[in-house]
Amino acid sequence: MKSIYKNYFRKNDNNNPVLKALENIPVFEGLSDKDLENIVRLTHERTYKKDENIFKKLAPAEGMYVILNGSIEINDPDSGNVFANLESGDFFGELALLDEEPRSASALATSPSRLIGFFRTDLLTLIERSPELGNKVLLNLARVLGERLRKTNQELAQSSE
Amino acid sequence: MDAIQKIYNLIVFLIIGAIAWNVLPFLAPIIGMLIFSFLFTTVFLQATDTIERYVKSRSFGVFLIISSTITFGILFISSFVSNLGTQIKIFTQKIQRDDFAVSLENVSSKIKDLLPDILGSLIPESDKLILIAKNFLVNIFQSILSLLGSAGSFLFIALMVLIFTIILLVEYHDFKRSLVRFIPNKYLEVGLRMIYNIEQQISKYLRGQILAAGSVAILSILGLFILNQLGANITLIVFIGIIAGLANLIPMVGPFIGMVPAILIAVMNNINSDLAFSHQLFNTVPSPFYILDIILMFIIVQQIDNNFITPLVVGESVGLHPMAVMIVLLIGGTLIGPLGMLFAIPTAGVLKVVIREIIFVTNNSHLL
Numbered sequence: 001m002k003s004i005y006k007n008y009f010r011k012n013d014n015n016n017p018v019l020k021a022l023e024n025i026p027v028f029e030g031l032s033d034k035d036l037e038n039i040v041r042l043t044h045e046r047t048y049k050k051d052e053n054i055f056k057k058l059a060p061a062e063g064m065y066v067i068l069n070g071s072i073e074i075n076d077p078d079s080g081n082v083f084a085n086l087e088s089g090d091f092f093g094e095l096a097l098l099d100e101e102p103r104s105a106s107a108l109a110t111s112p113s114r115l116i117g118f119f120r121t122d123l124l125t126l127i128e129r130s131p132e133l134g135n136k137v138l139l140n141l142a143r144v145l146g147e148r149l150r151k152t153n154q155e156l157a158q159s160s161e
Numbered sequence: 162m163d164a165i166q167k168i169y170n171l172i173v174f175l176i177i178g179a180i181a182w183n184v185l186p187f188l189a190p191i192i193g194m195l196i197f198s199f200l201f202t203t204v205f206l207q208a209t210d211t212i213e214r215y216v217k218s219r220s221f222g223v224f225l226i227i228s229s230t231i232t233f234g235i236l237f238i239s240s241f242v243s244n245l246g247t248q249i250k251i252f253t254q255k256i257q258r259d260d261f262a263v264s265l266e267n268v269s270s271k272i273k274d275l276l277p278d279i280l281g282s283l284i285p286e287s288d289k290l291i292l293i294a295k296n297f298l299v300n301i302f303q304s305i306l307s308l309l310g311s312a313g314s315f316l317f318i319a320l321m322v323l324i325f326t327i328i329l330l331v332e333y334h335d336f337k338r339s340l341v342r343f344i345p346n347k348y349l350e351v352g353l354r355m356i357y358n359i360e361q362q363i364s365k366y367l368r369g370q371i372l373a374a375g376s377v378a379i380l381s382i383l384g385l386f387i388l389n390q391l392g393a394n395i396t397l398i399v400f401i402g403i404i405a406g407l408a409n410l411i412p413m414v415g416p417f418i419g420m421v422p423a424i425l426i427a428v429m430n431n432i433n434s435d436l437a438f439s440h441q442l443f444n445t446v447p448s449p450f451y452i453l454d455i456i457l458m459f460i461i462v463q464q465i466d467n468n469f470i471t472p473l474v475v476g477e478s479v480g481l482h483p484m485a486v487m488i489v490l491l492i493g494g495t496l497i498g499p500l501g502m503l504f505a506i507p508t509a510g511v512l513k514v515v516i517r518e519i520i521f522v523t524n525n526s527h528l529l
């Protein structure tokens with residue numbers, strides 16, 4: 001009965017932390033609550049212990065992660081460089097949604113963390129089941145990558161001046 | 162890991178193995194039903210996803226697909242049974258009439274005249290021939306009747322498979338997501354990749370096979386229709402075509418199964434006809450009762466299927482070596498019979514993907 005109620009009579013669950021986290025991610029920008037709910041149903045919630053690797057450099061890459069809570073360090077284990085320290089609401093690994101290249105850096109949980117995973121297979125399922133929504137996500141993804149490319153170009157231009 | 166831990170693990174493994182060994186026979190029918198439901202789910206999944214896209218309700222999409230499949234199935238089976246009943250009636254009347262014995266004797270003596278003495282002596286005497294023919298036909302009809310008799314238990318299994326399929330189709334994506342929860346963090350991404358690849362492999366193979374079977378059925382019906390225009394007098398051509406299409410799902414052996422009912426019906430329908438007996442393929446090769454024409458027609462259909470249709474719709478999805486296909490078919494046939502042969506190739510395909518992914522994970526294990 002509970003599931004029937006949930007399926008047919010529920011209203012948008014605005015208190016769902018996963019939903020709240022996703023609506024602030026540029027990849028899911030501009031999506032309606034219903035669209036976001038459909039995406040939440042495809043995502044995978046995972047918990048990581050402190051010092052546990054989310055993925056290692058050169059590992060096969062399948063998708064992106066959004067941090068629900070905790071902190072993640074993006075680093076290069078070979079050089080020891082730390083590229084970024086990410087907190088709740090940040091996301092990483094979105095490039096893997098589009099290409100099948102290995103990970104270019106490692107991601108390490110620096111505190112117990114709860115992440116939401118959205119993977120290429122989920123995106124492909126979304127494109128098949130709901131092409132309209134899949135296209136919106138793809139367009140957002142292209143925008144995020146375009147912005148990043150523009151930023152890199154600017155930094156490159158500044159460093160060469 | 163110390164020695165005690167290893168021994169402990171071994172004991173736990175042995176206990177679980179022993180329990181599984183004893184419980185498995187009781188669970189086997191349920192596992193079988195689940196496997197069938199999973200296969201049907203894979204076949205209908207894409208159609209369900211497509212309908213869901215338009216009607217915005219998955220349950221309604223599943224209802225549409227399942228109800229139309231059941232309606233089509235019932236229509237086909239009922240019309241098949243009624244047509245087969247009429248055909249059996251005609252055949253039985255033919256066998257009981259005296260002129261059947263005369264016709265058979267004529268055929269037997271004509272064949273003996275045509276063949277050299279040594280080969281001719283191998284053909285039994287006409288009374289023996291009639292007995293053989295009668296026994297053969299009685300055996301066929303009896304096995305059809307016993308098949309219909311076991312329809313009760315079949316109906317129960319079909320109903321359970323139907324219920325499992327509906328649940329799996331409606332809940333497929335949530336069900337898959339629940340399964341993913343059990344994958345350890347370390348193997349999450351490769352695990353997802355493996356599930357997706359297996360899904361794609363089975364789905365592509367099954368949909369391809371169904372399309373190929375449909376094409377073979379249509380081509381066979383067309384071929385039989387053309388033969389009828391040339392005077393072959395073959396009845397039930399739609400059903401023979403569908404049987405040929407379904408038999409085509411079993412690689413290598415299937416195509417020959419498709420020929421048998423066509424030849425049987427052609428012989429039975431034309432047994433009194435001298436014209437059909439003296440028929441010649443392309444006016445050169447003797448082809449009594451159009452037998453060679455039928456064989457040639459099925460060979461042409463097979464060639465079209467093997468060279469044009471299957472490569473197009475199934476592609477390299479399974480990509481097993483022909484030798485491997487034969488071995489896998491033999492193993493499937495020996496273990497479970499015709500059903501084993503039907504499922505041998507997709508199972509081998511899945512195993513191939515699993516092994517490929519395991520090798521991939523092993524090669525990349527230092528990266529996980």
